[in-house]
Amino acid sequence: MFGLRAVSPGDPATLMLGEGATAETIARVREQEGLDDPIFVQYLDYLQGLLVGDFGYSWRSNREVDVMVIERIPATLELAFAATVVALVIAIPLGVVSATRRNEPSDYGATLFSLLGISTPNFWLGLMLILLFGVWLGIFPTGRRPVGLGEAIWTLVAYGSVGDLLTWLRHITLPALTLGTYFTALITRLTRSGMVDELGKPYVMATKAKGLPAVLVRYKHVLRNTMIPIITVLGLQMGTLMGGAVITETVFNWPGLGLRLIDALDARDWPLMQGVIVFIAIAFVTINVLVDGLYSALDPRVSDE
């Protein structure tokens, strides 16, 4: 990542100072920032900084990169969380219904929906939702995040007012639907195919023979066994969720990490861009470890190996 910075066009000193800077000022800033050092010296400096939590300064705004990254985390987390909730709440019942009523109209409906869901680019979906719900129907706002979830909960607890929470809900609805649709579709497909396999297994017949109610069996036993592959896939799809968040944030002007990354890229603001990417990388390693843990919690056989 860092090595590539050396070959990229654009002089950072000029970028920091703007086009009108004199040659002397540029030279002085290059000196100060160590930009004249060989690239590996710069790299070692950067790594040394990372170890003590120093991500450097943004070339564009001259603010500390770690602050610029951290302040954007809540918005992205809220969005990812809301999208996952949307996906799970819609997809699992849909998949179960689809699997238990195979080749009935509800199954065809669910299949068609999930095919559309995995085939629609989310930025376009976002724009269409804006057009439908924002412009024509005027039900939901079409962008921005005037209040964070944290503040909204605080006003609820401290002042007993639900106003902020409602504002937050109204603003996050369309972004969450936009980001969540792909996952809803994917989980519906997974739940359906997993349930179909699982329902054919002998133990399901055995529970029927014991006289257990079908609904109980379906949700307690069959769904639980189906969840294992679903969680694995969701773990693998975390990257897609983050990628989707980058786009969704751009469409809705949602001030999260993704929007910050796009802005940094547009401005060729390398320290900021590196900061965001290093942060995302650390976050993903952590998520992977957590998903592995969840996996063995759901299926005791995994930890036996």
Added chain:
Amino acid sequence: MISDRITANLRQTFRDSLLPKIGMLLLVTIVLMGVFAPILATHDPTRTGHYDEGGNAYPPVGFDYTTQAAVDGEIQEVHVTAESAHVLGTNNVGQDVYSRFVYGARISLLVGFTATLLAMLIGVPIGLMAGYYGGRVDDTLMRVADTMLAFPALVLALALIGVFGESPVYVPDPIVYLGLADGMPESIPIPGTVTIVAALVIWVWFARVARGEALSLRNEEYVKAAKSFGTSDRDILIGHVLPNSITPIIVLATIQVAVIILLEASLAYLGFSGTTLSWGYEIERGQDILRTRPWVSTLPGIGIVLTVIAVNLLGDWFRDALDPNLDEGQRGA
């Protein structure tokens, strides 16, 4: 390589269900549209300035809209009607939406198929060798693969493009070259960096699947027999291991074409594609005028959805017919 049993399976699944037929019909239509774009297009897709007298973009035929414009120094409501020469209207810089729609198919399909092919060429040999030889090579590969699979492909692609720039490759258009379509652009810009970057973020999926196959095949009797005859590892890999692992690779490739088409559209939407003839780019351009001229963003999106649906339907067909064990987890990016 492809046995009779496989072709028979494919044929039977195709005959038995409706969805592969729809997918095939859609994809053939879109491919033909892309190939013959210069003939099908009514205007040069890059030519700007198709406006009415007031400088307003035309709506699609059958629609009209009102906008505000300065007439004799005063702001007035202006009624804009469709123009039959521009069936699907024009965009905010006055380009013909229908012609751009037709050309957009080329970029999506070219990037989708080229990048998948590239990713296969990188991933399959590496995966086969890792699985076949095992040991340290294999361990290293799986570490790299796990890391890459977990990382957001879009973010990786953005970072790579941020570094290398978004250089388009201009390819001469054979149809225009042959003189079959006058007045169309002589060359079309293909997003070169995007194609390579897409292959670079996708290849690990192929490496993983190929590795898994090679791992199980290396203990097969016929591989051991070939080895005992003194056949070289290279010949065993090409002659025995590759042909027997080709079906899951084909299934995976179909899914990845869809994934890459979406990735290219996303990158173009974010402004990092390097070509302006892409559906994704056109959607971005329509975003600012979504309220007044929604058709600019809407139509290219329908193009993307139909293309991806077509590829996904064929992917489902291949999977059902060839390799029921491959699951949704293989859907990358």
